[in-house]
Amino acid sequence: MKKPKIAFFDFACCEGCQLQVANMGEGVLDVLAAFDVVEWREVMSEKWDKKYDVAIIEGSITDNHAVKRIKKIRKKTDILLAYGSCATIGGVNGMKNNFELDDIRKYVYGESYKFFPTEITKAVHQVVKVDYFVNGCPVYIPEFVTVLKAVLQGIPYYVPDYAVCVECKLNENVCMYAKGITCLGPLTRAGCNSWCINNGNICYGCRGMVSNPNEKSAQDILAKYNIPIELIMNKMNMYNKCREIV
Amino acid sequence: MEEYQYVVLKKELFNDFIVRLAGIKKLIAPIAKGYNNFAYEEVRSGEQIALKYIPTILPAKKYFMPRNETLLEFSTGKKSNVEAFIEYESLTLFGLHTCDIAGIQCLNMALSERPKDYNYLARKNFITIIGLECNEYCDEFASCHLVNASFPSGGYDLLFTDAGEYFIVHINTESGEEIVNITEIFNKAESLHLNELTKIRENKRKVFSNEVPIERRHIPELFDRSFRSNVWKEIGERCLSCGNCTNVCPTCYCFDIRDELELDMKHGRRYRVWDSCQLEPFAKVAGGFNFRKERFVRQRHRYYRKFRYPVDKFSRFFCTGCGRCTRTCMANISLKETLNQLVKESEDRVWKRWL
Ligand code: SF4
Numbered sequence: 001m002k003k004p005k006i007a008f009f010d011f012a013c014c015e016g017c018q019l020q021v022a023n024m025g026e027g028v029l030d031v032l033a034a035f036d037v038v039e040w041r042e043v044m045s046e047k048w049d050k051k052y053d054v055a056i057i058e059g060s061i062t063d064n065h066a067v068k069r070i071k072k073i074r075k076k077t078d079i080l081l082a083y084g085s086c087a088t089i090g091g092v093n094g095m096k097n098n099f100e101l102d103d104i105r106k107y108v109y110g111e112s113y114k115f116f117p118t119e120i121t122k123a124v125h126q127v128v129k130v131d132y133f134v135n136g137c138p139v140y141i142p143e144f145v146t147v148l149k150a151v152l153q154g155i156p157y158y159v160p161d162y163a164v165c166v167e168c169k170l171n172e173n174v175c176m177y178a179k180g181i182t183c184l185g186p187l188t189r190a191g192c193n194s195w196c197i198n199n200g201n202i203c204y205g206c207r208g209m210v211s212n213p214n215e216k217s218a219q220d221i222l223a224k225y226n227i228p229i230e231l232i233m234n235k236m237n238m239y240n241k242c243r244e245i246v
Numbered sequence: 247m248e249e250y251q252y253v254v255l256k257k258e259l260f261n262d263f264i265v266r267l268a269g270i271k272k273l274i275a276p277i278a279k280g281y282n283n284f285a286y287e288e289v290r291s292g293e294q295i296a297l298k299y300i301p302t303i304l305p306a307k308k309y310f311m312p313r314n315e316t317l318l319e320f321s322t323g324k325k326s327n328v329e330a331f332i333e334y335e336s337l338t339l340f341g342l343h344t345c346d347i348a349g350i351q352c353l354n355m356a357l358s359e360r361p362k363d364y365n366y367l368a369r370k371n372f373i374t375i376i377g378l379e380c381n382e383y384c385d386e387f388a389s390c391h392l393v394n395a396s397f398p399s400g401g402y403d404l405l406f407t408d409a410g411e412y413f414i415v416h417i418n419t420e421s422g423e424e425i426v427n428i429t430e431i432f433n434k435a436e437s438l439h440l441n442e443l444t445k446i447r448e449n450k451r452k453v454f455s456n457e458v459p460i461e462r463r464h465i466p467e468l469f470d471r472s473f474r475s476n477v478w479k480e481i482g483e484r485c486l487s488c489g490n491c492t493n494v495c496p497t498c499y500c501f502d503i504r505d506e507l508e509l510d511m512k513h514g515r516r517y518r519v520w521d522s523c524q525l526e527p528f529a530k531v532a533g534g535f536n537f538r539k540e541r542f543v544r545q546r547h548r549y550y551r552k553f554r555y556p557v558d559k560f561s562r563f564f565c566t567g568c569g570r571c572t573r574t575c576m577a578n579i580s581l582k583e584t585l586n587q588l589v590k591e592s593e594d595r596v597w598k599r600w601l
């Protein structure tokens with residue numbers, strides 16, 4: 001079997017997710033043995049202008065240039081993989097959508113804002129077709145590897161559509177709610193093995209909401225813990241603002 | 247009660263006993279995790295053990311059906327090869343309450359049915375169970391008496407009862423007797439000890455009573471009448487479908503089986519993981535149809551799976567009253583409260599018929 005050609009591209013993001021791959025240690029050798037990396041700005045200077053088999057897209061789509069560029073990449077690749085929260089759900093960049101576009105441009109660029117056109121933030125699948133999703137901020141490497149295996153086999157990968165609580169329970173963590181702390185686990189898609197809670201943090205909802213959350217009940221629970229709903233919406237919006245434009 | 251079936255362990259020798267027990271094979275017991283949470287974990291000495299504890303986050307089923315268990319390893323290509331696996335470990339579980347022992351009895355029944363679960367059945371033969379009886383309720387969420395799990399009724403090798411200065415220990419099996427012989431730390435039980443045990447049990451009968459106002463034998467009927475009850479709708483509106491209630495339940499055993507290949511695409515393994523009927527994708531089948539799409543249908547299913555269906559199949563409830571599902575539920579869906587509501591609704595209906 002010929003090794004599939006794979007290329008990494010970054011859009012609006014912090015490139016932290018790519019760093020996760022660079023930090024994989026020995027595991028990265030198995031990936032490199034299975035794929036032929038032809039373009040990856042963060043670790044190599046070569047560029048590739050022919051077709052690739054797999055394009056890994058990091059970052060969200062925030063302006064006109066990006067729209068054109070992602071459409072071009074889509075045409076040149078068989079498989080497109082959205083990688084990290086920015087790409088899969090819009091992520092932190094989605095916070096821009098809380099504001100009027102002109103206001104936010106003035107705020108960021110000052111007087112000369114007119115020279116910096118922008119658009120509302122979109123996740124990659126809100127612009128072009130996406131074949132595989134690797135959620136998370138940053139991505140969870142074991143899940144990324146699982147997705148790569150699915151790519152190699154030509155089978156779909158389904159992001160778990162149930163709560164982080166499932167994994168959290170199996171890890172036998174003391175529930176944040178038992179400590180009187182709110183946690184977004186019950187509304188957030190699993191797949192990260194409850195990474196943050198295992199390490200003493202709450203879940204921030206970085207993997208996006210389950211497709212059918214019980215929002216009414218979630219609100220009641222917050223009321224029970226005397227937590228203002230705005231606080232949670234802000235927390236949830238930190239990663240999930242783009243959800244509203246789907 | 248026959249004296250020869252009982253021995254006594256002085257409390258001051260407890261630590262020595264645990265150290266010796268841990269020397270025989272890997273020893274698991276409840277430990278404190280803070281915030282009144284407990285978990286079964288490996289221990290080596292008596293001080294690590296929480297003798298007074300409420301049911302652990304996960305029940306002991308995690309040792310009988312690991313949450314991620316390899317079933318097969320295989321290689322692909324011309325010389326493809328498949329090898330079946332049974333992963334097991336020799337263990338002693340110390341300190342199981344009677345509700346948790348009942349949970350294992352349920353699993354034993356369900357997984358001995360044909361087609362038998364050989365992995366489970368093989369593994370269970372390597373696990374020794376030492377129970378620890380509750381003399382009072384763990385907390386207000388328990389409903390162990392209702393389902394006949396508050397008093398010991400087999401399923402263990404040894405059973406410890408706390409009698410203040412000492413433990414009275416019931417020897418129930420040969421492996422239990424072996425432990426008594428190897429550790430050489432127990433004394434013979436005298437009639438005074440057995441009298442004490444009788445007293446403890448009498449007192450227990452005063453402490454424990456049906457936690458829901460219904461007689462055990464009427465529960466199946468109650469469920470027969472309640473399939474269309476509004477109680478389910480109301481629970482469904484509150485449920486977040488987080489799956490916590492089933493993952494922590496000692497009698498839930500549903501699983502999913504998956505295959506995964508290595509990146510080299512030459513080797514792989516088939517494994518199983520716990521699954522939950524409360525999760526939205528659980529009942530989704532080919533074509534995208536979901537036969538338990540609504541939350542209330544999933545919650546109702548959970549309750550019938552505890553209180554109605556197993557009665558026909560196994561002549562027992564598949565609820566041990568441990569209260570874990572209630573403790574873990576952020577939406578405050580309480581098993582006792584649900585049963586109470588069903589009883590009340592059903593009584594109201596009877597009254598209406600009379601009026
Ligand atoms: S800590 Fe968070 S993720 Fe874990 S069970 Fe509690 S709510 Fe769910």
Ligand code: SF4
Nearest residue numbers: 192196203204205206
């Ligand atoms: S626990 Fe929550 S915030 Fe942390 S990685 Fe998982 S989904 Fe993201």
Ligand code: SF4
Nearest residue numbers: 485486488489491575
């Ligand atoms: S623990 Fe509560 S909220 Fe979660 S699935 Fe069970 S009943 Fe629903």
Ligand code: SF4
Nearest residue numbers: 495565566568569571
């Ligand atoms: S249904 Fe609830 S109370 Fe009954 S055995 Fe399961 S977790 Fe325990």
Ligand code: SF4
Nearest residue numbers: 345380384388390568
């Ligand atoms: S539910 Fe009953 S048997 Fe189980 S720990 Fe509580 S009091 Fe003990």
